[in-house]
Amino acid sequence: MEKYSKMTLPDLAAVVRQRLEAPMPFLNETEAEVARRLGMPIVRQLTRQDSAPGGYKALRMSNLGSCARSLAYRVLGVPEDGRRHDGRTKATFAMGDTAESLLLSALTDGMAAGLGPDGWQVGGLRQDTGQQRVTLHVPVRGLRYRVPVDGHPDGVLKHAGKRVALIEIKSTSSYGYSKAEESQGWGPEESYWWQAQGYMHAAEVDWMGVLLLCKDSGAFTSFWVPRSAKYLSMLGDHLWRVLDEDHTGDGPDRDGRAMPARVLADGTRLEPKAVELYKRKGKWGEAGTPKRGSGALPWQCCYCSHWRPCWGDTVVSRVGEDWRGRPSMKLYHVASMSDADRAAPEPETATTATPDTGDLPL
Ligand code: SF4
Numbered sequence: 001m002e003k004y005s006k007m008t009l010p011d012l013a014a015v016v017r018q019r020l021e022a023p024m025p026f027l028n029e030t031e032a033e034v035a036r037r038l039g040m041p042i043v044r045q046l047t048r049q050d051s052a053p054g055g056y057k058a059l060r061m062s063n064l065g066s067c068a069r070s071l072a073y074r075v076l077g078v079p080e081d082g083r084r085h086d087g088r089t090k091a092t093f094a095m096g097d098t099a100e101s102l103l104l105s106a107l108t109d110g111m112a113a114g115l116g117p118d119g120w121q122v123g124g125l126r127q128d129t130g131q132q133r134v135t136l137h138v139p140v141r142g143l144r145y146r147v148p149v150d151g152h153p154d155g156v157l158k159h160a161g162k163r164v165a166l167i168e169i170k171s172t173s174s175y176g177y178s179k180a181e182e183s184q185g186w187g188p189e190e191s192y193w194w195q196a197q198g199y200m201h202a203a204e205v206d207w208m209g210v211l212l213l214c215k216d217s218g219a220f221t222s223f224w225v226p227r228s229a230k231y232l233s234m235l236g237d238h239l240w241r242v243l244d245e246d247h248t249g250d251g252p253d254r255d256g257r258a259m260p261a262r263v264l265a266d267g268t269r270l271e272p273k274a275v276e277l278y279k280r281k282g283k284w285g286e287a288g289t290p291k292r293g294s295g296a297l298p299w300q301c302c303y304c305s306h307w308r309p310c311w312g313d314t315v316v317s318r319v320g321e322d323w324r325g326r327p328s329m330k331l332y333h334v335a336s337m338s339d340a341d342r343a344a345p346e347p348e349t350a351t352t353a354t355p356d357t358g359d360l361p362l
Contacts, residue, residue, distance in 0.1 A: 004164055004207060010116045010157075012167070012209050012222035016103055019110030027112045034105055041097030045090045053077060059239075061136065061151030061198035065191030066300070067270055068241040068260035069249065073306040075242065076257075082307035083329075096215060100169040103211050103220065104154055107167070119160045122167060128156040134202035139232065141240045153199045157209055165207035165224075166199050168192075175323055177214035177221075185210070185223040188234070188266040197231040238265040254312030262310070270298050272333035284340040295336025296320070302331050318344040 026034055054077020063071065085093075108122045126132050134153060137146035155167035170192060172180070180186060186193040196208040208225040228234075241249075241260045249261035262270040275294040280287045297315065301307050307315065311331070318341055320330035329347045 002159075004159075006224045009165065009207060009209065009224050010111075010120050012107060012211050013220055015110040015116045016106045016211060016220065016222075018115045019106040019113070022115075024113070026109050028109070038098060038101045038105065041101060042094050044097070045094040056147055056149070059147065059149045059242075061149055061195045061202075064149065064198055064235060064238070065194035065265045067262055067264050067304075068238060069253075069262050069310060070300075070304050070306055071239075071242045072247075072260050073309070078257075078306060078309060080305040081309055082305045083303050084305075096171040099171050099213055099215070100154070103169050103213060104167070107169075107211065108155065121158050122155050123158065125153055125156055128158070128163060129203075134199060136198050136202035138235055138239055140236050140243060142244070147239055147243070149198060151195065151199050151202065153203065156203075157207075163203070163205060165205050165209050166196075166203055167209045167211070168196060168199070169211045169213070171213040171215050174214050174216040177212060177217075177219065180212055180223070181221060185225055189268070191265070193225065194235070194265050196225045197228055198235070200225075200227040201231060235265070254309045257309075259310070264300070270300055272297055272336055275336045285338055290336060290338040292338045292340050293320075294338050294341075295333035296341075297331040297333065302329055307331060317347050318342075319347055320344065 025031075054075055056075065058074035058077070059071060063074070104122075110116065111120055111122045125134070132152065133150050136149045136151070138149060139146050153166040154169050156163055157165040157167055180190075183190075186196065188194070192210075196210070200206065200208050206227045208227075209222060210225060211220060211222045213220040241263065244260070247258045247260050249259055253259045264270065272295045273293060276291045278285050278287050278289055278291055284292050297307075297311075301311070301315075304310065311333075314334060315331050316334055316337075317329055317331055319327050320341065322328035330341075332341055
């Protein structure tokens with residue numbers, strides 16, 4: 001069986017770049033078919049509910065890297081009470097999805113037109129497997145059955161008619177783009193890695209080709225993520241945290257439920273930023289009082305649909321600034337926050353600017 005490496009797999013971004021720079025008729029689809037597919041992300045945002053019902057169905061490959069407690073809220077079917085998908089969020093999602101569809105069309109047609117190396121083709125999952133989704137059955141300690149998790153990879157890459165890899169298209173901020181470029185891909189600290197690994201294990205391929213678009217600049221790149229032999233046991237450990245009924249985690253939540261610890265799949269704990277004190281009196285506070293940003297919760301909590309039941313009244317929301325200096329909703333641990341952050345407006349009452357709740361810092 002032929003073995004592939006990063007050196008022998010195609011440069012996906014180069015194919016997309018060439019195809020975008022050379023408009024021509026589509027080879028295997030009509031313009032109407034492509035137009036219909038490109039419009040679907042908009043239709044989806046305007047017509048579909050985002051939240052899944054409870055149970056295992058709420059576990060999707062796209063959320064496997066999330067905090068154990070947030071996954072447990074989904075499995076338990078606890079009503080969302082936290083970040084909402086407001087109009088701005090929906091518009092951001094629709095723009096990202098549409099740009100991703102554009103790149104996938106350019107890649108698929110570019111490969112068909114011979115802009116990549118010989119013998120390589122991209123197709124849809126349904127064309128290749130007859131199904132629209134893949135399902136991974138995860139072994140979890142203490143359970144006599146495997147936990148099913150569904151996912152929808154963007155495409156399949158074949159060489160000489162044989163399935164070699166899956167394709168995933170993502171759009172991200174310039175922060176996430178630079179991070180991926182510096183690390184030359186994703187590792188377990190990146191939640192997308194958990195999704196990519198889930199797809200590869202379910203489809204039994206060794207590689208995931210990722211096309212990554214920077215939403216801020218329009219730059220795009222591609223890289224290859226290899227399948228990890230340790231993934232299934234790492235994921236099993238994380239789902240055990242989620243599904244174990246004897247949670248000793250971080251104590252009960254606002255409503256008295258025993259819930260799992262606030263920990264990401266890679267073991268990172270989600271907790272308020274440590275308190276730092278001003279050494280001398282300044283613009284934002286007195287000497288000996290907490291500095292601005294003290295007690296701030298990680299971004300994962302700010303984007304979580306269950307932050308209110310999770311943290312209860314130990315946390316408040318305020319309008320702060322994101323890494324670009326734009327207004328953004330922040331959460332603070334009340335006991336640790338600075339006087340200046342305490343005095344900032346609540347997002348619901350802020351009238352000076354619309355806090356950004358839709359553009360993930362990834
Ligand atoms: S608020 Fe944070 S710690 Fe709590 S469930 Fe959500 S992501 Fe996890």
